[in-house]
Amino acid sequence: MKNITNLKQLSSILELSQTTVSRALNGFPEVNEKTRHRVQIAAKKYNYLPNTRAKRLASGKSMTIAHIISSSKEHELVNPIFSDFIAGATERYKEGNYDLMLTLAKDEDEVEIYKDLAARSAVDGVVVHAPKINDNRIAMLNKLGLPFVVHGRSSGVQENYNWVDVNNENAFFRATEFLLDLGHNSIGLINGNPDMDFAMRRAAGYSRALTKNQLDTDTTKIYSGDMTEPFGYTSTLKLLEAKNAPTAIISSSIILAIGIRRALEDKNLKIGRDISVLIFDDDLSYFRDEGKIPLFTSAKSSVREAGYKSANLLLDAIDNPNQEKQGILLEAELTIGSSTKRYKPAHK
Numbered sequence: 001m002k003n004i005t006n007l008k009q010l011s012s013i014l015e016l017s018q019t020t021v022s023r024a025l026n027g028f029p030e031v032n033e034k035t036r037h038r039v040q041i042a043a044k045k046y047n048y049l050p051n052t053r054a055k056r057l058a059s060g061k062s063m064t065i066a067h068i069i070s071s072s073k074e075h076e077l078v079n080p081i082f083s084d085f086i087a088g089a090t091e092r093y094k095e096g097n098y099d100l101m102l103t104l105a106k107d108e109d110e111v112e113i114y115k116d117l118a119a120r121s122a123v124d125g126v127v128v129h130a131p132k133i134n135d136n137r138i139a140m141l142n143k144l145g146l147p148f149v150v151h152g153r154s155s156g157v158q159e160n161y162n163w164v165d166v167n168n169e170n171a172f173f174r175a176t177e178f179l180l181d182l183g184h185n186s187i188g189l190i191n192g193n194p195d196m197d198f199a200m201r202r203a204a205g206y207s208r209a210l211t212k213n214q215l216d217t218d219t220t221k222i223y224s225g226d227m228t229e230p231f232g233y234t235s236t237l238k239l240l241e242a243k244n245a246p247t248a249i250i251s252s253s254i255i256l257a258i259g260i261r262r263a264l265e266d267k268n269l270k271i272g273r274d275i276s277v278l279i280f281d282d283d284l285s286y287f288r289d290e291g292k293i294p295l296f297t298s299a300k301s302s303v304r305e306a307g308y309k310s311a312n313l314l315l316d317a318i319d320n321p322n323q324e325k326q327g328i329l330l331e332a333e334l335t336i337g338s339s340t341k342r343y344k345p346a347h348k
Contacts, residue, residue, distance in 0.1 A: 006044040013040055018067035050254030063095060065314065066101045066123040072132070080254070081303050082129075089127065093239055096315050098124070111140055118144040125314045127151060131197050143239070148323065149314040151306060154197050160325040162317055165311040168198050171299040171332035172250065175278050178334065179248045180213050184276060187221065188239045188246035190232055190256050194224045202252060202280070221246055231264065232259025240267055247343050248276035257296060271295070276340040277313025280332070294337035301332040 004010050011018045016039070024039035040066045042048075067086070086100070093100055101123060107112050114137070117123050125147035128137055135154035138161050150163040179187050189206050192199035203224075207217040220242060223235035232251065236259065239246055249312075251257040257279045261271055271277050281298035309328055317323070 010039075010042060010046065010048050013046070013173045014039060019143075061124050061318075062100050062122060063097060063129070064099045065089075065311070066103060066117055066125045066126040067129065068103050068105050068113055068126065070110065071104050071106050079320050080255075084304045085307035085310075088302075088304035088309075089311040090307075092308050092315065093312035100314065111137065114141060114146065115144065118146040124318050125149070127310055128312065132195050132199055133197050135197070147314060147317045149310050149317065151200055151310050153327070155200060162313050162325050162327070164313060164328045164330070165198075166301045166306065166330045166332055168201035169205035169208070171280060171301070172202040173209045174205075174332075174334055175250055175280070175299050176206045176209035177212075179250070179276060179278060179340065180209065180215075180278065181249075182340060184246075184248040185215060185343075186218075186244055186246045186248070189222045189250040189252075190234075190235045190239075190249060190260065191222065191224045191252045192227050199224060199252065206250065218244075227253045227256050229255055229259040229262070232256035233263045234259075236260045236263035237266075240264075240269075247277070248278065248340070251277060251279040254279050254281050254296065271339045272341050278340055292334060294348075295339055297337040297340040298335050299332040301330055302334050306330060 004013070006019050007021060011021045014021060015037070020031065020035065023038045025043060029169075034343070069082075086102075090100055097229050103113060114126065117126070123146075126141070128135075128141070128148055128150040129152075131138075131150050131152045131154040133154060134152075134156040137148065138154055138157050138159050140163065141148045142159050148162065150161055153163050153165045176187060187206075187210075189203065191202055194200065194203075203222065206222075210217050221239065223231075223238065225235070226232045232255070235256075236249065239249065240263065249260060251260055257277060260277055264271055264275060269275055276297075278297045278299070281296065281300045309330075313326060313328065316324075
């Protein structure tokens with residue numbers, strides 16, 4: 001069957017105007033469902049795909065979504081967590097015939113970039129990454145009227161906004177309680193940067209579990225910083241060298257946990273046997289902790305799913321600008337691996 005490559009040919013076969021066919025393919029509400037269905041069937045039959053430029057002209061949209069990444073965190077571009085999020089988002093963009101614009105910006109230039117994109121109508125919406133506590137980007141984007149969704153949340157912000165986040169506090173509350181139930185009363189936490197909202201929530205869940213079990217939060221057992229392998233390594237060495245060294249460590253990412261394992265090996269210690277390690281695992285496509293029994297006990301959440309849901313929420317907001325802002329809260333699943341064991345005090 002001959003493929004159709006332009007709108008004029010498809011319109012001729014259907015005996016409809018090019019405007020009607022274009023509006024049917026682009027989801028305009030004034031086209032009745034019977035006509036829309038007929039056009040869609042014909043487009044599929046003849047393998048017709050709308051010309052992207054023509055679609056943009058017909059809809060008045062740029063058909064582009066922006067992701068602005070801070071250049072102070074360039075490692076995010078090769079971080080498998082960010083890559084999986086983008087993969088999930090791109091899957092949804094493809095379904096809606098949207099393009100992705102990825103821009104690297106200095107921290108001090110980010111706000112001006114958003115303003116420029118809005119002024120030029122260069123994009124239809126943006127995804128905000130790595131929200132901080134009291135993040136000023138949210139109020140600014142609301143003021144600009146540029147549709148956006150936040151991957152995460154920002155405590156202290158009173159504005160309404162669309163967001164997709166994992167329940168970080170609950171995940172770390174459950175993780176800490178799990179270790180406490182195994183008899184570990186001295187638990188270290190290696191976390192993300194303290195000004196990041198997700199890290200604050202994770203620390204809050206950790207502390208809440210300790211308080212519930214009548215234990216004080218020992219700040220000397222908490223290390224916060226960039227979630228890299230070297231930071232996991234150096235933080236673990238410091239924890240192990242402390243007077244009251246923890247018998248268990250909670251890690252905010254599997255990447256940190258690789259550093260934790262290296263530090264333990266340098267001290268001739270083994271995960272699970274000598275010290276329990278529990279991680280937050282973003283269930284990465286290319287970094288899976290698999291096996292009959294996973295190496296790490298983890299609070300697991302799919303960042304790829306978060307990317308897809310964020311993109312879906314944003315495209316919905318673009319199509320329905322007057323609808324109420326929405327939040328989607330994803331729950332992490334606790335998966336038991338070989339890295340955690342019941343604590344048995346050494347007999348004197």
